[in-house]
Amino acid sequence: MPRKALMIDYEYCTGCHACEVACKQEHDYPVGKGGIHMNEIMTTLPNGRLRIDYIPFPTAYCDLCAVRTKKKGETTACAKHCQAQVISYDTVAELAKIMENKAHAVMFTPK
Amino acid sequence: MEKDKRKIVRTTAWSPGCGSHGGCGFKLEIENGKLVKVEGDECHPWNQGRVCAKGLALTQYVHHPDRVRHPLKRVGARGENKWQQITWEEAFDICEKKLKEIREKYGAESVIFAQGTGRDIGGPITYLCYAYGSPNWVQIGLAGHSCYTPRQGAMFVTNGNYTMADCSQFLEKRYEDPQWVRPNVIINWAQNPINGCFDGFYGHWIVDCMKRGSKLIVIDPRVTWLASRAEIHLQNRPGTDGAIALGMLHVIINEGLYDKEFVDKWCNGFDKLKERVQQYPPEKMAAIAWIKTEDLIRAARLYAQSKPSAIHWGVPIDGNPQGTVVAQAIAHLWSITGNIDIPGGNVIAKAAFGVTTYPFTSQEMADLYGEEMVKKLNELRIGCDRYPMIKGFRGWVQPDVLLEQLETGKPYKVHGAWIQTSNPIGGQAADPKRHLAALQDLDFIVVVDTFHNPTSVALADIFLPAAALSEKESFRNWWWPLTNMVKAVDSGDTKSDWEINLEMANRLTTGPIRFKTVKDLIDDRLKPAGITYDELAKRGSWYAPKDGSSVPYYRYETGMLRRDGKPGFDTPSGKVELYATRYEEWGLDPLPYFVEASESPVSTPELWAKYPLIFASGRRVPVFFHAEHRMIPWLREIVPDPVIEINPQTAKDLGIEDGEWVLAENNHGSAKFKALLTPTAHPKIVSVGHGWWIPEAKPETPGLFDNWEHNCNQLVPMGTQSKSGFGGGAYKTSLCRVVKIGAKDSK
Ligand code: SF4
Ligand code: SF4
Ligand code: SF4
Numbered sequence: 001m002p003r004k005a006l007m008i009d010y011e012y013c014t015g016c017h018a019c020e021v022a023c024k025q026e027h028d029y030p031v032g033k034g035g036i037h038m039n040e041i042m043t044t045l046p047n048g049r050l051r052i053d054y055i056p057f058p059t060a061y062c063d064l065c066a067v068r069t070k071k072k073g074e075t076t077a078c079a080k081h082c083q084a085q086v087i088s089y090d091t092v093a094e095l096a097k098i099m100e101n102k103a104h105a106v107m108f109t110p111k
Numbered sequence: 112m113e114k115d116k117r118k119i120v121r122t123t124a125w126s127p128g129c130g131s132h133g134g135c136g137f138k139l140e141i142e143n144g145k146l147v148k149v150e151g152d153e154c155h156p157w158n159q160g161r162v163c164a165k166g167l168a169l170t171q172y173v174h175h176p177d178r179v180r181h182p183l184k185r186v187g188a189r190g191e192n193k194w195q196q197i198t199w200e201e202a203f204d205i206c207e208k209k210l211k212e213i214r215e216k217y218g219a220e221s222v223i224f225a226q227g228t229g230r231d232i233g234g235p236i237t238y239l240c241y242a243y244g245s246p247n248w249v250q251i252g253l254a255g256h257s258c259y260t261p262r263q264g265a266m267f268v269t270n271g272n273y274t275m276a277d278c279s280q281f282l283e284k285r286y287e288d289p290q291w292v293r294p295n296v297i298i299n300w301a302q303n304p305i306n307g308c309f310d311g312f313y314g315h316w317i318v319d320c321m322k323r324g325s326k327l328i329v330i331d332p333r334v335t336w337l338a339s340r341a342e343i344h345l346q347n348r349p350g351t352d353g354a355i356a357l358g359m360l361h362v363i364i365n366e367g368l369y370d371k372e373f374v375d376k377w378c379n380g381f382d383k384l385k386e387r388v389q390q391y392p393p394e395k396m397a398a399i400a401w402i403k404t405e406d407l408i409r410a411a412r413l414y415a416q417s418k419p420s421a422i423h424w425g426v427p428i429d430g431n432p433q434g435t436v437v438a439q440a441i442a443h444l445w446s447i448t449g450n451i452d453i454p455g456g457n458v459i460a461k462a463a464f465g466v467t468t469y470p471f472t473s474q475e476m477a478d479l480y481g482e483e484m485v486k487k488l489n490e491l492r493i494g495c496d497r498y499p500m501i502k503g504f505r506g507w508v509q510p511d512v513l514l515e516q517l518e519t520g521k522p523y524k525v526h527g528a529w530i531q532t533s534n535p536i537g538g539q540a541a542d543p544k545r546h547l548a549a550l551q552d553l554d555f556i557v558v559v560d561t562f563h564n565p566t567s568v569a570l571a572d573i574f575l576p577a578a579a580l581s582e583k584e585s586f587r588n589w590w591w592p593l594t595n596m597v598k599a600v601d602s603g604d605t606k607s608d609w610e611i612n613l614e615m616a617n618r619l620t621t622g623p624i625r626f627k628t629v630k631d632l633i634d635d636r637l638k639p640a641g642i643t644y645d646e647l648a649k650r651g652s653w654y655a656p657k658d659g660s661s662v663p664y665y666r667y668e669t670g671m672l673r674r675d676g677k678p679g680f681d682t683p684s685g686k687v688e689l690y691a692t693r694y695e696e697w698g699l700d701p702l703p704y705f706v707e708a709s710e711s712p713v714s715t716p717e718l719w720a721k722y723p724l725i726f727a728s729g730r731r732v733p734v735f736f737h738a739e740h741r742m743i744p745w746l747r748e749i750v751p752d753p754v755i756e757i758n759p760q761t762a763k764d765l766g767i768e769d770g771e772w773v774l775a776e777n778n779h780g781s782a783k784f785k786a787l788l789t790p791t792a793h794p795k796i797v798s799v800g801h802g803w804w805i806p807e808a809k810p811e812t813p814g815l816f817d818n819w820e821h822n823c824n825q826l827v828p829m830g831t832q833s834k835s836g837f838g839g840g841a842y843k844t845s846l847c848r849v850v851k852i853g854a855k856d857s858k
Contacts, residue, residue: 012318014305014336016733017749021167024745025148031748042790050790052339081151081161083305083315085322 252540302425380690434838
């Protein structure tokens with residue numbers, strides 16, 4: 001089986017936390033435990049303007065939604081509910097192809 | 112009935128539950144009669160499968176141990192939090208008896224019927240209010256009624272209808288529909304839409320458009336994520352949106368960037384507007400707004416020269432000193448550029464099939480309840496005698512006048528309150544202490560809600576537990592598509608707002624009983640769509656019209672906007688009224704103008720010297736809606752404390768560190784917050800979230816769930832309403848100072 005991964009198009013991630021709660025609901029994770037954690041990064045650009053980037057990071061508790069993706073053939077909970085539709089779940093090879101054309105993207109390969 | 116072990120129910124989200132202004136299609140997973148999971152409905156055109164954080168935590172809301180699940184009668188004094196469980200029959204009997212007594216002694220107008228923000232409550236609360244015979248439908252404490260209705264009123268007088276940034280929401284195929292064109296530019300004005308679905312607009316539609324190429328102009332005192340992605344960000348001083356709009360009109364008109372053909376054919380009063388805006392050159396307006404002149408000019412040009420372009424806006428517009436005037440000036444922007452009801456512009460919003468959930472205009476009120484009834488109500492409605500626009504547009508009480516009337520008993524005394532899905536003392540009410548004192552005088556108060564909160568503990572004599580969205584039958588037609596809510600699980604000993612209010616209305620009405628069941632009532636309201644409640648549920652709980660007056664575009668040409676079927680806009684002149692004859696009729700200036708807030712760096716320099724920061728309340732986060740959701744573990748975990756955003760340099764000057772508890776105080780009151788140092792904050796502006804009461808703190812008075820510790824509205828006065836009666840609540844424009852109160856983790 002080719003390796004599966006998550007790709008985040010962080011040009012458009014709005015930091016809305018829906019992925020975090022989607023993951024919690026999917027796995028019934030309690031407070032303090034989650035499969036994905038949203039991070040905020042602020043950079044002052046050379047022109048003086050502030051750039052805000054949000055990047056959700058799949059933690060050690062991310063199982064790539066094993067039940068959902070394998071048994072039901074669905075996409076992951078975070079990808080489905082991502083409000084900005086910036087999370088893609090696919091094989092590393094497929095995602096790498098899509099990344100070619102993205103302004104800003106990152107791929108995570110949780111296990 | 113045989114119980115399915117596991118089933119999926121398709122329904123619509125509209126409070127209580129995820130709470131917000133709603134519209135998402137949900138697929139609820141039910142196992143052994145219990146809600147176990149929420150999924151988004153991929154087939155639903157509104158959210159296209161996604162569900163936000165609040166919706167995804169619905170199971171924790173519905174099954175929450177603190178939910179009130181049986182009717183309660185107060186047994187101690189008000190505020191002691193002592194209750195006795197009673198049956199619904201007992202509760203209804205008490206309410207019936209008390210409310211009839213008050214009506215006989217003092218008249219129906221002496222009971223007010225209060226809701227919070229506009230959701231599934233609007234239908235049932237007005238139904239009960241009018242069945243009882245009271246004209247007083249109100250949002251208690253909403254200073255200047257500064258939410259939605261001011262903008263709606265301004266659009267009504269200018270364009271004849273409500274408009275929205277066109278993100279294809281009125282087309283079933285959405286972004287795939289070939290009729291739709293993406294806005295080249297979207298002005299995102301005074302809102303951070305990614306936090307939810309405010310005003311019935313799914314915030315991430317803006318992001319959907321950005322991904323399809325829309326450029327942004329953001330007008331916001333904070334550097335939001337959207338602002339950081341914008342071509343132009345105007346980081347303005349709160350309360351100056353009117354100055355920016357007038358400055359932009361000046362540029363667009365004087366540089367000839369408006370749509371001459373559209374203006375000639377479809378607008379009145381252009382010359383008068385042109386003359387008026389000469390008083391508002393961009394240099395002067397930019398200085399008022401604390402922005403650069405060249406940025407204002409660039410924004411005006413980019414918007415006007417990028418057709419189609421759209422404007423999306425938010426509630427802070429209403430809270431401007433003259434909210435209805437500011438909204439009018441902004442409506443002029445899309446009007447004179449011909450960006451109205453065109454693909455990718457500001458599209459006119461009309462309710463699908465003409466079905467009314469609750470009245471959004473005076474005309475809809477008359478359609479539902481009859482002209483005579485509306486006239487009768489307007490005679491005694493609080494605020495109507497002072498404000499012709501309050502009388503002339505929709506059916507709301509003017510909340511600032513209500514507070515005075517509660518205190519003075521003039522022109523008549525208020526004796527009772529029916530407060531449903533609203534927590535004014537812990538939520539929307541400005542000057543909440545003054546409200547609490549005034550409301551304590553009432554003879555009888557009913558609170559209908561899902562959880563106890565500062566208002567219910569402080570004031571309720573009877574508490575009626577409301578069903579959550581997954582437990583009830585209702586319908587929603589906030590524009591498009593027509594949707595309903597399906598009872599996916601048993602509601603136990605709770606009842607839906609519609610059930611409660613229909614039962615009470617049938618007991619209290621002086622007229623004939625029209626509907627025995629909620630379904631009968633909904634079926635009646637759905638008639639224009641030619642569908643019943645059950646049929647709608649069978650379709651998956653949504654139904655989009657293929658044609659008719661709610662389907663865009665260019666309806667001013669086809670005669671779809673006016674009752675008489677003639678082309679034009681639904682205004683007295685049939686044109687876009689740049690010169691507002693309805694404002695004139697209401698004794699208001701028919702043209703836009705700028706005024707300062709009553710307390711501001713400019714109008715009260717001595718106060719500004721003492722309180723050198725602008726106190727902008729109402730900062731939204733994606734995990735709470737207003738005063739709700741603080742008890743939901745998955746959501747509270749994300750935002751555990753009430754914070755105040757402070758610019759790092761400002762904080763440094765004050766000796767304040769990140770994460771430290773501080774006190775914000777001013778001439779009206781004070782509240783505590785945790786400092787969040789962030790470069791997204793303007794050095795002179797601090798922002799705080801509202802609706803912070805602490806569900807795990809002590810409920811009884813005086814604390815009321817630590818309401819007086821953290822309720823930001825203690826710094827916001829009442830009595831600053833606009834000349835129209837709509838708008839002007841100083842929720843974003845009060846002044847304050849911020850002081851250290853001590854160590855990191857103590858309060
Ligand atoms: S893929 Fe599944 S497990 Fe991993 S972060 Fe997303 S929702 Fe959580
Ligand atoms: S749901 Fe999507 S947009 Fe929201 S924080 Fe997660 S990745 Fe970002
Ligand atoms: S976007 Fe609005 S309707 Fe949809 S789940 Fe969130 S709060 Fe509910």
